[in-house]
Amino acid sequence: xxxxxxxxxxxxxxxxxxxxxxxxxxxxxxxxxxxxxxxxxxxxxxxxxxxxxxxxxxxxxxxxxxxxxxxxxxxxxxxxxxxxxxxxxxxxxxxxxxxxxxxxxxxxxxxxxxxxxxxxxxxxxxxxxxxxxxxxxxxxxxxxxxxxxxxxxxxxxxxxxxxxxxxxxxxxxxxxxxxxxxxxxxxxxxxxxxxxxxxxxxxxxxxxxxxxxxxxxxxxxxxxxxxxxxxxxxxxxxxxxxxxxxxxxxxxxxxxxxxxxxxxxxxxxxxxxxxxxxxxxxxxxxxxxxxxxxxxxxxxxxxxxxxxxxxxxxxxxxxxxxxxxxxxxxxxxxxxxxxxxxxxxxxxxxxxxxxxxxxxxxxxxxxxxxxxxxxxxxxxxxxxxxxxxxxxxxxxxxxxxxxxxxxx
Numbered sequence: 001x002x003x004x005x006x007x008x009x010x011x012x013x014x015x016x017x018x019x020x021x022x023x024x025x026x027x028x029x030x031x032x033x034x035x036x037x038x039x040x041x042x043x044x045x046x047x048x049x050x051x052x053x054x055x056x057x058x059x060x061x062x063x064x065x066x067x068x069x070x071x072x073x074x075x076x077x078x079x080x081x082x083x084x085x086x087x088x089x090x091x092x093x094x095x096x097x098x099x100x101x102x103x104x105x106x107x108x109x110x111x112x113x114x115x116x117x118x119x120x121x122x123x124x125x126x127x128x129x130x131x132x133x134x135x136x137x138x139x140x141x142x143x144x145x146x147x148x149x150x151x152x153x154x155x156x157x158x159x160x161x162x163x164x165x166x167x168x169x170x171x172x173x174x175x176x177x178x179x180x181x182x183x184x185x186x187x188x189x190x191x192x193x194x195x196x197x198x199x200x201x202x203x204x205x206x207x208x209x210x211x212x213x214x215x216x217x218x219x220x221x222x223x224x225x226x227x228x229x230x231x232x233x234x235x236x237x238x239x240x241x242x243x244x245x246x247x248x249x250x251x252x253x254x255x256x257x258x259x260x261x262x263x264x265x266x267x268x269x270x271x272x273x274x275x276x277x278x279x280x281x282x283x284x285x286x287x288x289x290x291x292x293x294x295x296x297x298x299x300x301x302x303x304x305x306x307x308x309x310x311x312x313x314x315x316x317x318x319x320x321x322x323x324x325x326x327x328x329x330x331x332x333x334x335x336x337x338x339x340x341x342x343x344x345x346x347x348x349x350x351x352x353x354x355x356x357x358x359x360x361x362x363x364x365x366x367x368x369x370x371x372x373x374x375x376x377x378x379x380x381x382x383x384x385x386x387x388x389x390x391x392x393x394x395x396x397x398x399x400x401x402x403x404x405x406x407x408x
Contacts, residue, residue: 002027004306005088005096007078007243008104009033011041011292012272014059015299016102016306021068023307030071030096032088035127038062038072043292045131046155047322056128078105081247083265100267100306103244103255104299107237107273107290112147112209115233119211124233125152137230140164145218145228147206149176151321153234154189158323161196168199168226170218175202180319182340182352185328185367192324209233237290239274252276254288259312260305261298269306271298277313281385282333282362291319316381325369331381332363341396349373353380353395360389382406 004020006013009031017031033039040056065072073090080089081101088096109124116122123133137144138160146153146160149171157167169176177186190200205221209231216231239254250256250264254276261269261277272295276288297315304311321328337354344350349368356362364380366373379402383390390405 002099003097004029004100004102005098006031006102006104007088008102008106008240008272008274009035009039009072009074010104010106010272010295011039011059012106012295012299012302013102013104014039015296016104016271016303017065017070018060018068019300019303020306021070023303023309025303025307027099028071029069030073031065032073032076032078032090032096034075034077035129036075037128038065038074040128041292042126045128046125046152047159054132056131078243081243081268083247083249083268086267098267101269102302102306103263103268103270103274104272104295104302105240105243105270105274106295107239109233110236110238112206112233112235115209116211119216121211121214121216121229122209122231122233125156126237134230134232135163138163138165142166142229143168143227145170145216145226145231146234147209147218147231148234148236149173149200149202150179150234150236151177151319153232154193154323155321156232156234157193157198158196161193161198162324166199167197168201168228169193170204170206170220170226171200171202172205173202176200180330180334181328182334182354182365184342184352185365188367189323189326189328192326196324237273239276239288241274244270244274252286256286260310261302261313262305269302271295271302279313279317279333281314281316281387287317287333289317291317293318314385316384318377318381326367327370327373328365328367329373329377330363330365331377332361332384334363334365337362339392341392343376343396344398345372345376346398347372351376351380353390353392355392358389359392360387361395376402379403379406 039059077091109126143166146169207221208219216228218226244255255270273290278284319330334354338357341353349372351366354363394400
């Protein structure tokens with residue numbers, strides 16, 4: 001009986017395990033996770049909607065794993081991978097032999113250089129345990145300093161303010177959301193945060209981050225000092241590639257895979273946050289995506305390819321962020337855009353369409369209350385996938401339906 005092993009029990013790994021059964025794989029499946037909890041979704045960890053939740057949002061009830069014949073091992077890490085003998089050694093000394101292996105090891109929060117390890121006043125966000133510790137401090141009369149003005153930092157800033165804490169966001173670049181979000185949208189988000197009482201400071205360099213007297217102390221290069229009850233470090237994530245690198249797999253901004261999610265080692269696949277892959281819709285450009293939908297889709301795709309179905313990566317990247325009553329959605333990759341068109345949707349919602357020098361639509365960025373931009377972003381995603389060259393004036397005209405451009 002064939003044995004498929006999946007290292008990483010997050011969104012990607014869990015989806016892959018269930019997808020194998022849905023595709024009628026009747027062999028043995030072992031899913032290994034480093035956390036003691038069974039697989040749960042990570043996006044809610046930073047969002048206000050789960051501010052009062054004591055339990056994570058589980059991907060499936062724990063009994064569903066045994067019902068589907070999925071051996072779930074939690075609280076264990078993979079220590080060694082031997083691709084010659086096709087075996088994995090776990091942290092408890094157990095050795096698993098595999099016929100096919102999926103690395104869905106995800107990513108880890110980047111630590112601040114020189115900051116003390118293990119401080120209760122200096123934290124990052126990656127797990128449910130991290131989120132619970134942050135929630136304990138997010139209350140009236142407490143001050144939280146967030147280092148990094150990206151998605152995680154700003155979502156946590158919104159959550160903390162809604163729970164009554166004072167919040168300072170420190171960003172080293174000249175504006176927040178510099179990576180991948182247009183300036184018009186970043187400006188709107190900044191103003192909304194400031195209207196809610198968040199102190200956003202951009203263009204600041206941090207000289208040191210320390211734990212002193214029960215406080216997080218942030219010393220700026222300017223000489224100014226910011227003290228907080230807790231400092232949240234949100235300066236990005238690094239792919240978990242250690243076991244793959246040690247085993248000699250090719251690493252290139254993550255575990256390098258081909259368009260079928262196959263690594264440089266036979267019968268070893270990688271998917272989700274930990275891997276980089278060529279995206280044909282952008283000329284084979286190699287990318288690594290940290291998003292919920294990418295993890296979910298690649299988990300299912302990896303399962304298909306472990307079964308030899310040879311299905312190539314083809315989906316358009318998609319991201320979203322909820323902050324206060326606003327939802328930001330981005331489809332595609334805007335890097336390389338030559339022009340953009342703005343479409344007003346009413347009630348303060350709008351979409352920016354990004355076109356390359358040949359007039360091809362390569363990305364769309366939208367923001368508005370609730371789901372105001374969701375339908376049009378979905379249609380834009382379909383236009384991007386079709387490699388469409390829509391009339392720029394039609395993109396900007398709110399009276400012309402995007403569906404008609406897709407039909408054309």
